[in-house]
Amino acid sequence: MISQQKSSNFNYRKWMKWSLLSMIGVVNGYATVLMCAKGEIPFALLTVVLTALALYIFGSNRTYAHRYIFPGVAGMLVFIIFPLVYTVGLAFTNYSASNQLSLDRTQAVLEQRSFQSGESYRFELYKVESGHRLVIQVDDDLLASDVFDISSPPSDKLLLSKVESVPGEKEKIKAIVQNRSNLAKVELVMPNGLEIRMSGLRKFAAKMPLFTVQDDGLSMLNNQTQQLYKPNMETGFYQSVDSEGHFVGEPISPGFVVGVGGANFERVMTDDGIKEPFFGIFVWTVVFAFLSVALTLAMGMILACIVQWEPLKGSSIYRVLLILPYAVPSFISILIFKGLFNQSFGEINMLLDALFSVKLPWFSEPTMARIMVVLVNTWLGFPYMMILCMGLLKSIPEDLYEASAIDGAGPIQNFFKITLPMLIKPLTPLLIASFAFNFNNFVMIQLLTAGGPNMVGTSEPAGYTDLLVSYTYRIAFEGGGGQDFGLAGAIATIIFLMVGGMALLNLKFTKTALEQD
CATH class of the missing domain: 2.40.430.10 (D-maltodextrin-binding protein, MBP)
Incomplete structure (x- = not known):
């Protein structure tokens, strides 16, 4: 009697599970069909992959134990893998503000005129x-x-x-x-x-x-001028053709999305209006990230050593005061510094004018703008390094300093012979991570200078304080010739490869440090 009841309960649960899984499969299948009908193929594929993965994990007894990691895997697919693949895919197309539609949709828009x-x-x-x-x-x-x-x-x-x-x-x-x-x-x-x-x-x-689609399903006739137009699969626009079938005249907007192979990457390497600012911005991005890490580390390490110095009275108060910049939201601090560095009314220039009768062009001169950016970023980053160093200083054995004192070494010798070598080793992975973060420090640049002062003679908008990530953003959303998402995707792919290399380097250093320990 009891065994029959258990069997009945088991069958009921199994029936409920498969009913729910079937319902999810049907709903997501219907959603996939709708996405395909509207031309949203990437999102349809993502839905198919997530649905198939869910049905496989929850429907099979062998994989049912993995149900707890499914939300994490699904989140990784949706928020990491899919955007990455989608961005790389855009890099090989002409997707822009003028080329967003499919060929069928472009025909439909032109037919409505x-x-x-x-x-x-x-x-x-x-x-x-x-x-x-x-x-x-x-x-x-x-x-x-x-x-x-x-x-x-x-x-x-x-x-x-x-x-x-x-x-x-x-x-x-x-x-x-x-x-x-x-x-x-x-x-x-x-x-x-x-x-x-x-x-x-x-x-x-x-x-x-104004336009009528011809029998071949591709050509369109201009009923007003009787001019024949055909889709140019290289540029992604409808264009008039001559008697020999060659494209002539101006293209018609809107355009459609076509694959361009490695043309966007080629533009980065060959177009002087893109190549020169790109490599200049790349060098500045590396310099900015290196200076940010070096200065924040130096400032944080020195301050950590000072506040950890036993004879210093009121060290706990100093610790709190020095950590406060880290507690204030960074965007508030950046906007405050933007006001302080104002060339006409900022307190910094007012002070310099009162003391030395000089007002520095912080936002209009490239070198001064870059110095300002590094100074502000150092202020924002040193509390983090100081906290790390304060914790690591506690792990250094006191015996080393006692032995050093017996040999007659002073504080400076202790810092360079004991403290610095003992801190650098565990800090190395964190310094690499900090370098990667500053390499993509978009918020800092966007809020403080918006990439300015702007460069002249460039094909796409670019500034002297732009990092690669902000340069990509400006190409994607501020491009003067139309928002060029394809070119932005190509540059984003290059940035991904660079930052990915840094991540691998970080893992290598971390593994080496753990093995040595």
Whole structure:
């Protein structure tokens, strides 16, 4: 009896589990179909992978024990792997502000365009008892439409018929302006069969589609000029062709996304307007990251040694005061420093002017701007290094300092012979991590200088204090020739390879340190 009850409970749970998994599979499968229908193939693939992984882990007895790590794996796929793969994929396309659509969607947008193909007719709007009527004067004839509700324009075409007069009140231009969007949806048919639509606040005219897709499904004919257009699969735009099929003339926007191979990477290496600022920014990024690590380490280590010095009175107060910059949100500190360094009204220039009669161009001169950025970043970073060094100083055996004192060594000798070597070894992985962080310190640059002062003669916006990450952001969202996400993706891929190399170096040093310990 008891065994039968257990078997019944087990079957019920199994049935519930498979019902839930089946429901998840059906819902996600339907969502995948919708994504594919709208051309969102990457997101559809991500949904398929996550769904298949979930069904495999929760549906198999062999993998059911891994259910606890599924949220972490899913999060890694969604927030790390997918954005990385998607960004690398964009680097090999022409994806930009002008090229965002698929070829089919571009055709649909162009087909919606129209042009006035015939004579225009002045119209009047009359209010009658049961609604409104449109009235058009053609030579000596007065044509009036059927009655319609202006707040809900009819989906069918309205016939124009000849009338002697229109009973009702003529609406003023204000009413036409207020109902312009609804009137634009009204299509009238004249007695001769000509179809006309609203072409202005006072005019109706015959309109035709500007472009028509041809029998091959790709070419489009301009009905106004009779010029044939074909998709240029190299540039991602529709372009007119000559009698021999060669592309001529200007491209038509919007464009569509096409693969360009390594063209974006080639632009980084060959286009002088990109290559020169890129390599200049790369060198500055390395220098900035190195100086930030070196200065914050030096300042943090010296201050840690001072506050840990036993004869120093009130050391606990100094510790609290020196750690306070780390407790204040960095964006607040950056904005405060931006005001302090203001060239006209900042307190720093006011003090320099009072003492030395000089005002430094912190934001307009490249060298001064870079010095300012390094100084502010040092202030923001030294408390972290100081905290690390304070903890590591406790791990240094006192016997070493006692033996050094017997040999007659002073504080400076102790620092360079004992303290520094004992701290550098465990700090090395953290210093590499700090270097990688400062290599991509976007918030600091964006809030303080926004990359300025700007360079001149560049193909894409670039500044003297830009890091590679902020340079990429400006190309992606501030590009003068259109937001070039493909080029930004290429530079982001290069940055990823650089930072990935630093991460591998960090792991190597960490492993070596652990093995030696």
